[in-house]
Amino acid sequence: MLSTAQMLEKYYLVDKLPNIWCAGCGDGAIAAALVRAVDELGIDKNSLTQVNGIGCSGRVGAYQDFDVIKGTHGRALAFATGIKLFKPELTVVAIMGDGDCGAIGGNHFIHAARRNIDLTALVINNRIYGMTGGQSSPTTPFGDRASTALTGSVERPFDLCQLAIGAGATYVARGTVYHIKQLQRLLKNAIAHKGFSFVEVVSQCPIYYGRYNDEASPAAMLRWQKESAVSVTAAQGLSPEELQGKIVIGEFVAKDEPEFVSEYQALIDRYGQEAAE
Amino acid sequence: MLSTAQMLEKYYLVDKLPNIWCAGCGDGAIAAALVRAVDELGIDKNSLTQVNGIGCSGRVGAYQDFDVIKGTHGRALAFATGIKLFKPELTVVAIMGDGDCGAIGGNHFIHAARRNIDLTALVINNRIYGMTGGQSSPTTPFGDRASTALTGSVERPFDLCQLAIGAGATYVARGTVYHIKQLQRLLKNAIAHKGFSFVEVVSQCPIYYGRYNDEASPAAMLRWQKESAVSVTAAQGLSPEELQGKIVIGEFVAKDEPEFVSEYQALIDRYGQEAAE
Amino acid sequence: MPDSVVTRKGQRLRILLTPRYCKGCGICVELCPAKVFGSEPATGKAYLAAVERCVDCGLCELWCPDYAISLEREANL
Amino acid sequence: MPDSVVTRKGQRLRILLTPRYCKGCGICVELCPAKVFGSEPATGKAYLAAVERCVDCGLCELWCPDYAISLEREANL
Amino acid sequence: MTTPRLLQGNEALVEGALAAGVRFFAGYPITPATEILELMARKLPRLGGKFIQMEDELGSMGAVIGASVAGAKAMTASSGPGISLKQENIGFAIIAEIPCVVVNVMRGGPSTGMPTLPSQMDVMQAKWGAHGDHPAIALAPWSVEECFTTAVRAVNLAERFRTPVTLLSDAEIAHMREVYAPPESVETIDRPRPNCPREEYVPYRPDERGIPAMADFGSGYRWHPDSNCHDEYGFPATNNHAVGDKLVRRLVGKVNDYAEEIHWLSEERLEDAEIVVFAFGSVARSASEAVDVARSQGIKAGLLRPISIWPFPDPAVAKVAARAKAILVAEGNLGQLLGEVQRVAAGRCPVAHFSRVDGLIPRPEQILARIKELA
């Protein structure tokens, strides 16, 4: 595995550092986990394309030496779809926030999953809108506080992995910043998977989520990740009540199904053959 | 149960008939099933509000004597959310096509389900865009034909009920036009359910779906619905392969969870009490 | 042609067709379990071919997408 | 203060801190299982307090959100 | 009068909206409009009103329309990117004649541009953003006080004309604090509601001013609002040329024919002005100061400041063009209202331009320098 120094040298735009994230924000570590996964897969830098959404999480690519397009809020997967379909030889990874992917970008999310297009969607779930200053997001737990829910959210949150499964994603996994080595593995599997891969990382926003919910220390937030985590297998034995407040981590789904870009290529080939005959 | 004559007299704008749907289209029968369900529930005409999407399916309300808003394509559930939240005493039913709800309206769909707002979402799934002339929709089965997929769709379709479940809907059911009596029951349960209710009706578009897929007779399409249907309970015993091409009908989910509008009302009440104290 | 039948429950069931609404889709014609309906050759519209065969399954009325069929029951026969 | 330690695998492990990147979030300080890091009172930035305690779990390097920690291993000790 | 408070522009805007009767807000966070969302979230439930943070801006606009149809005075707020996303549903509100207020707190640049910095780059979008012929009403405050008063007016105009009204604030005004004592109460206007017997209600039959009465959903008056061109009953008439023609002309006419009811201008030192600066919103603060300084230096300068931007104040501009030596249009964009002023001036006097598009409002001396060039 790459040391940080090696990683920075090989993959980072070091003159852009230090990054702009707040002290203790999860984004930096997740960004590094992604890079290390890419490195372990031996993917050429020039053939990896990142699409970033808008949000604090949308700054990941700004420090990295890949082709990166930072699109409009919520549309990362639509951009990614165009890139991948036109140039299938690129490995495409979209990085989004819980608001970016789960709120405004929800439609592209479920359709990318449905099509089973060979992309990796990485959602950094800090359960809040970080960039705009702490509004509730579709993953803010019921009763938790945010700047638009000062007395506690009255909305039920998404379980983004269940949503991905419902939409038909063929690789679905959840990790946390605390379980950083597992996260790296999950990202590796996700990128290697042929089809639509979804990885949700439970992350920490000490500045807003933490502040509004009385747990401002980054380390405390990581400890909470550790203590709340149960593995997918362990979770199968638990009742919904027991799972209340838990983070289920690991791989939920990993299966093969017709992949959109290949199916489309097959269509082209069919015509090509017809023409040749 | 209302006879058709009684139904027309009590609930229809008879001067708008005959309806504009093509011969054998499923929309008319589904519209009637809804009205009969409403009648059996004894809901006052003035307190039922319909929101229609755009598409052939979006014409249901145009013949019926309810308050009906026919919004922009895909936004029915957003409109419905505003109506219900502002005026909780109204019973709100949104009627959408598979394209309207499942394609362009997907985001509002999953979020209404997440919030568990007390609405009924009825999707008329004819597996095609009827109104615009037969393009593939997100529910067009893989390999089936449409005007934008003349040699067969290369995209995997949604299972809309599974998507609703993944998004957190608390009432989820599927019916068909063939099983019209069951459909009426499902609609009754859906409307009576407190929370977000989703009912998908597998319907027939003989003109486009039928034409592109060599089964143009409405009666044949209904027979296909009959033959492909398996009940939710029967489906539990079947393998994915055995379920291939089947329509699973019945109730998938019916559970109680915090409902958004009530939770919000509780918030208002809390403040009211505080102020009073 | 009679347009009514006495059902097993002893009700008189009248089948009311509104040709103006009928689009001739053939659903009632093909799916009525008792083959009560026929289809006019020129227009394809439904007509009552054999009401007496009706077994009061009630489906034609619910299926007809054009509200062209109404089943009227006289309760106190 | 030494900045390296010999691991159980017999490698020499050097912990490289880049104070310019460190934002003093306290993650390494609080979560290192071996309490290797301290926190400067004025700035909150991390410093190496007791490298010799390091058990080479590798986590501080992966956790640090600011790329301020690099673990350099000399293979052939 | 309440006691004076130091209020932020966005705060005063929310208070104005609430004072005018807004009881429904749906929105989505975006800088520099987010405080409006946050304040509405906090304040509405205390007033028995309803707040919802929607999944996106399209949904926010949709929810606002739904609530309005159910009887609410309803509002949403956003900035450029979000406003672009609302355009389709704004068009719906226009054709179905659903009153509502859309706040655009303008920021810089196309796309996400310069999210925290002010601009006046969306002023033409406020008129032309939605497809199809349609009317437009837009107001633009230049101070914290006017954030309050234009918010009240925006709600009232929406109700009066049954159409969406845009409130064009900007990042400067939105985050600026000034001392203001909002009035205890304000004059409010409610949409015309039917009072005929229910059977006689014709939902899209206009009154003598072109506005049909609007029933609340659930009130028993039956109503079928529709996105298509529709007849007086609200039913789609997509191929009926006469119906479509009548509707489109009425929609535009019901606003434009009553433009003088909407026009709201501030005139400073225009009586004898030779050089007239035309500026609105935050830029007008600098322009006004530049005019003061010019006067102190003996230059006959004046300021024409539209508080209502759309419908465009043609008469006021024409009047000025007829007697000024020159008009200087000063804007936080590259010449959007310039074209409008040129159109109305129609060659009667030269029209010059001053732009600043770097996310700062102009310094008064920059405008002064241009005034001097023209004097």
Next chain:
Amino acid sequence: MTTPRLLQGNEALVEGALAAGVRFFAGYPITPATEILELMARKLPRLGGKFIQMEDELGSMGAVIGASVAGAKAMTASSGPGISLKQENIGFAIIAEIPCVVVNVMRGGPSTGMPTLPSQMDVMQAKWGAHGDHPAIALAPWSVEECFTTAVRAVNLAERFRTPVTLLSDAEIAHMREVYAPPESVETIDRPRPNCPREEYVPYRPDERGIPAMADFGSGYRWHPDSNCHDEYGFPATNNHAVGDKLVRRLVGKVNDYAEEIHWLSEERLEDAEIVVFAFGSVARSASEAVDVARSQGIKAGLLRPISIWPFPDPAVAKVAARAKAILVAEGNLGQLLGEVQRVAAGRCPVAHFSRVDGLIPRPEQILARIKELA
């Protein structure tokens, strides 16, 4: 020349686009643009190109941007409601300088209006629909042949200027059939691509005409397109006033400073014309016929028909205004380009208007009657 065929407008448009090198299309069905989608679905895979029916118009525009960044000449097509939904992503394509073509087959009314009937109601939206200062290029065909030629030109202009180009067709032109023999091949323009060593590539450093070279994603030239105001390296500089200013001015200037490269007009009988009709697209067909009839009746009428609508043909209109007795703007809307013509005419000659907004194109005699009034 191929053999002549009877082609529908939408068909010719697709053939033009393909001839110009379009190899990516993402869209969503909508009348009257659907045939473009259907034909692209059928034709692109045969050419090795890529087609996708996206989940909505926002996604379609997003996919087009993605494909263009990956090197494709890319296109989408829709009508009013869908075009409104695309505005936010069009703004992105503008600021990130992603070439692409957006076809708007115009239909009538605001919102869904009159879906199957033609209008010219989106012509101002084509310029001002997106928020923020930005350049606009739009072309409008009046015949089946021009559907082909403007499609070619739209693709070329998008590549030349690295910006989205709008093609404004309408329901009449789109569904009309005429005989046309498309050329065997057409002249095409490709976006400027970098040819410097990779380390020297500065992705947003403009050439002498204001256009930076654009690398394909995956080519090894590193590039970070961003929705914010950005420096020459593409990195966000949201608080850097000088950078923002420079960018916004360059974006607008790179088009407007080269407007004469874009201007494309058809002039009929203008030499000695006293009454000049200004009309475009389907309405110009009636206008042209009206001019012919007027001439046959001894009235000195002429037609100025812009094929490129944006940037507006100021010089041509100014020239006409300087010597005509009157200009008659005939449009399928309530006066959108009227304002532009008035602006440019600047009082040099009267500007009259003729509108038809009922979903039909004007009858020539309607325009003729107005010409006679003015003559």
Next chain:
Amino acid sequence: MKRYEARLSGLGGQGVILAGIILAEAAGIHEGRQVVQTQSYGPESRGSACKCDVIIGDEPVKYPGVYRLNLLVALSQDACDKYARDLVPDGLLIYDPLYVKNLPERPLRACAVKATETAEGLGRKIAANMVALGAVAALAGLVSADSLARAVAARSPRGTAEGNLAAFRAGLAAARELRSAIS
């Protein structure tokens, strides 16, 4: 001939659009004339009245709409009722008497052509539109029978050209007889 306006009308499904396209191709491609074809579009074209206009000229046809209709082919009563009034005084109405029972009261040249019956006789009811086209060739003096036949052959979907041509020729023959009868 400066400008000739033809309208083919009927119900959705009777193939009037295709017939119009063939007429336009005959004139525009096979005879090199100027031509514009338009059609009614949308829900109208499924089931209810439906029309296809073909304007033919020797100079470019600019205004694509109908001023003064020279020829109306009506395959349904509805269409006849709706459009006959657009015919110029000496305009020609070709109608299928199976569907069109009431002719407009105003005077005009009206020819009954049993399009549907004839097509049925040939075993292809669906080719009534081709029979009508044959009648147009015979009666309108607009495009030559030869060009029209070539256009029919060229446009017919694979496997239908023979049948369509047969129907076309039947229409031509029937109408020629008619012409000699009325002339």
Next chain:
Amino acid sequence: MKRYEARLSGLGGQGVILAGIILAEAAGIHEGRQVVQTQSYGPESRGSACKCDVIIGDEPVKYPGVYRLNLLVALSQDACDKYARDLVPDGLLIYDPLYVKNLPERPLRACAVKATETAEGLGRKIAANMVALGAVAALAGLVSADSLARAVAARSPRGTAEGNLAAFRAGLAAARELRSAIS
């Protein structure tokens, strides 16, 4: 006094925005003067340099920006470096010597006020902004200490008024001494 321009600056978290608001309220509400307050906004306000401008006048303050800064409070070196150049020649710089080590070279009235230290001494490091406000009251001659104290009390979140006022008074006292020392 026609127009007085004050800027409070430092790092995000040092409370300069709140201090600016209090200054504006003291002038605008408690003294009835004209006032406009603006602030830097956005990511800047988390962690990096951050500023809050208060313009006070006897006539309405139109242009809300800074022309000629009369007062700069700098609680960080960064802020001092960035903004001191905006001060007019006779402008006043109040700085915290704990953070500001290098003063600008150009001549100006500079007063070191140990805001952070003093606040820490009172057990509320976070109240350094209030100490600075006290110094402003003492040194700027802009608003009365009384108005400022009332503004501090009114704006302080529940339970913090006492501590804030103590810090404010400590700053006032320290700066008064300073003033007597330099005058």
